[in-house]
Amino acid sequence: MKGRIAGVVLIVCAVWAGNGVGVELVNPSFEDPLDPENPIQHLAAGWGTWGGWMNRETGWVPVRSGHCIVGYHHFRIGDTNSSGLFQDVPDVPAGSVCRFTIQACKDHNTWPASVQVRIEPKGGGAPIAARSYTAEEIRLNQWTELAVIATNAERGIRIVFEAVPKATGKRDGALRFDDAALAVFTPTK
Numbered sequence: 001m002k003g004r005i006a007g008v009v010l011i012v013c014a015v016w017a018g019n020g021v022g023v024e025l026v027n028p029s030f031e032d033p034l035d036p037e038n039p040i041q042h043l044a045a046g047w048g049t050w051g052g053w054m055n056r057e058t059g060w061v062p063v064r065s066g067h068c069i070v071g072y073h074h075f076r077i078g079d080t081n082s083s084g085l086f087q088d089v090p091d092v093p094a095g096s097v098c099r100f101t102i103q104a105c106k107d108h109n110t111w112p113a114s115v116q117v118r119i120e121p122k123g124g125g126a127p128i129a130a131r132s133y134t135a136e137e138i139r140l141n142q143w144t145e146l147a148v149i150a151t152n153a154e155r156g157i158r159i160v161f162e163a164v165p166k167a168t169g170k171r172d173g174a175l176r177f178d179d180a181a182l183a184v185f186t187p188t189k
């Protein structure tokens with residue numbers, strides 16, 4: 001039985017390795033500000049955002065690639081509302097297996113309620129798939145890959161990452177996000 005399970009895992013991995021295609025996202029490393037004239041701008045080109053204190057940052061370290069990240073100022077959050085970023089990817093064919101990943105790391109004493117990665121229909125809506133991570137699952141000052149896999153019924157998807165603050169008590173620390181990526185496997189008919 002173990003061998004059979006291993007075989008299935010191998011086949012799935014082979015499909016991903018052979019046919020999953022990286023889809024180019026807009027500004028996946030958060031290097032570009034929304035306004036090219038304002039290099040330290042907190043808004044990242046190509047990304048929508050909601051909530052507070054989830055900002056493009058040009059001076060935070062560590063950085064996984066380039067010079068910029070998205071920083072979640074958990075220590076600044078004064079309520080229980082979440083914050084996040086999202087991007088529509090319009091040309092993903094319907095019926096594709098989509099794997100969205102983003103790298104995250106945390107400061108000392110950072111205990112948000114959760115971080116969630118999601119794939120939604122293009123334009124937003126009920127998630128096709130979502131995966132939540134606890135603070136324990138995100139490494140301290142080292143990068144952890146957060147991943148979610150979904151199959152889209154209709155053309156296009158929205159990728160989302162969201163931080164949910166600690167529900168009660170003092171909120172400390174910060175999270176960093178960098179290098180969003182999307183791989184798509186579209187079965188041939």
Ligand SMILES: [Ca+2]
Pocket residue numbers: 029030031063064065066067068069178179
């Ligand atoms: Ca970057």
